[in-house]
Amino acid sequence: MTITPDRFQDLTRRTVVLGGTGTTGRRVAARLSAAGVPTRAVGRSTPIPFDWTDASIWRPAVDEARAAYVAYSPDVAAPGATEVIAELLETLHGAGVEHVTLLSGRGEPAARAAELLVENSGLSWAVVRSAWFAQNFSEGYLRPAVMGGVLAIPAGGVTEPFLDVDDLAAVAAATLTDARHAGRVHELTGPELLTFDDIAATLSRAAARPVVFADVTRADFIDGAIADGIPEDVVVVLDHLFSEILDGRNSSLTDDVERALGRPATPFASFAEAAARAGSWSDAGGASPSGAPVADAAAAH
Numbered sequence: 362m363t364i365t366p367d368r369f370q371d372l373t374r375r376t377v378v379l380g381g382t383g384t385t386g387r388r389v390a391a392r393l394s395a396a397g398v399p400t401r402a403v404g405r406s407t408p409i410p411f412d413w414t415d416a417s418i419w420r421p422a423v424d425e426a427r428a429a430y431v432a433y434s435p436d437v438a439a440p441g442a443t444e445v446i447a448e449l450l451e452t453l454h455g456a457g458v459e460h461v462t463l464l465s466g467r468g469e470p471a472a473r474a475a476e477l478l479v480e481n482s483g484l485s486w487a488v489v490r491s492a493w494f495a496q497n498f499s500e501g502y503l504r505p506a507v508m509g510g511v512l513a514i515p516a517g518g519v520t521e522p523f524l525d526v527d528d529l530a531a532v533a534a535a536t537l538t539d540a541r542h543a544g545r546v547h548e549l550t551g552p553e554l555l556t557f558d559d560i561a562a563t564l565s566r567a568a569a570r571p572v573v574f575a576d577v578t579r580a581d582f583i584d585g586a587i588a589d590g591i592p593e594d595v596v597v598v599l600d601h602l603f604s605e606i607l608d609g610r611n612s613s614l615t616d617d618v619e620r621a622l623g624r625p626a627t628p629f630a631s632f633a634e635a636a637a638r639a640g641s642w643s644d645a646g647g648a649s650p651s652g653a654p655v656a657d658a659a660a661a662h
């Protein structure tokens with residue numbers, strides 16, 4: 362990544378990555394660190410802990426930071442998220458943080474409420490509003506379904522523009538280091554619209570194991586997700602999201618990845634081949650890009 366210093370920025374000051382051990386956060390943190398930006402990735406078990414449910418411990422995590430990346434858990438569209446983001450923004454103000462980049466979800470009215478708080482926060486801001494992560498199938502809550510050979514999702518024939526999280530992390534890192542990306546909602550999609558049938562076929566080829574898509578009812582999805590070990594509170598969020606966003610509202614492409622990075626977004630097949638080479642669907646249990654165990658199911662869609 363090339364850092365473009367801006368006279369309004371001091372890249373010797375720290376960037377804090379909230380959700381820094383998660384799917385997007387650890388990639389954002391790795392990119393910033395590789396570029397020489399002092400970076401603190403925080404989660405509930407990091408040396409300086411950060412817990413969304415306990416605002417009394419937020420300040421040490423964000424003190425002395427210039428910028429913050431915010432990946433809210435379990436989901437920015439979950440009930441209560443807006444109130445927590447509002448409290449976080451106050452804390453960031455109080456700590457002298459100058460810039461915030463919020464990870465948001467495409468087509469979710471509840472996520473838009475959090476985006477508006479960030480846009481009106483008085484801080485320098487950027488929103489990274491993402492389509493479904495491709496990595497949901499390799500590291501996230503849909504990996505057990507891939508391993509079991511059946512993607513049971515109430516999706517019908519809807520198309521979605523699945524996004525490689527490495528592209529998202531590159532754009533997020535740019536918003537955190539280059540002021541030209543600030544003050545914008547970056548609506549990120551992959552380069553193609555795919556049905557879940559298409560996804561199953563591509564995963565079958567890349568992972569060299571049979572994977573099929575099954576269009577199920579919401580009730581069947583809930584039963585299957587719980588059987589896959591997804592925590593019940595997360596299943597509730599997923600069910601709500603799926604009922605809301607799997608109606609074709611996100612069946613369109615943007616060129617925001619290319620506009621931010623100067624190169625096209627990564628095709629799903631390229632993601633799948635790279636994930637297979639990295640052992641994501643090996644019977645040994647899969648690996649994250651950092652070598653850590655695959656993430657627990659946590660964030661939605």
Ligand SMILES: NC(=O)c1ccc[n+]([C@@H]2O[C@H](COP(=O)([O-])OP(=O)(O)OC[C@H]3O[C@@H](n4cnc5c(N)ncnc54)[C@H](OP(=O)(O)O)[C@@H]3O)[C@@H](O)[C@H]2O)c1
Pocket residue numbers: 379380381382383384385386403404405406407411412413414432433434435436437438464465466467490491492493494497501656658659660661662
């Ligand atoms: N999945 C998708 O397709 C998709 C698409 C668009 C937007 N999103 C958004 O992505 C966000 C999630 O980001 P992600 O996928 O990068 O994360 P993730 O892989 O779901 O990991 C969750 C991260 O948050 C931390 N965390 C969990 N509970 C926490 C708590 N109570 N307090 C503090 N930290 C906590 C985890 O660390 P510890 O467990 O170590 O604490 C981890 O770093 C959600 O807001 C969702 O709306 C997801």
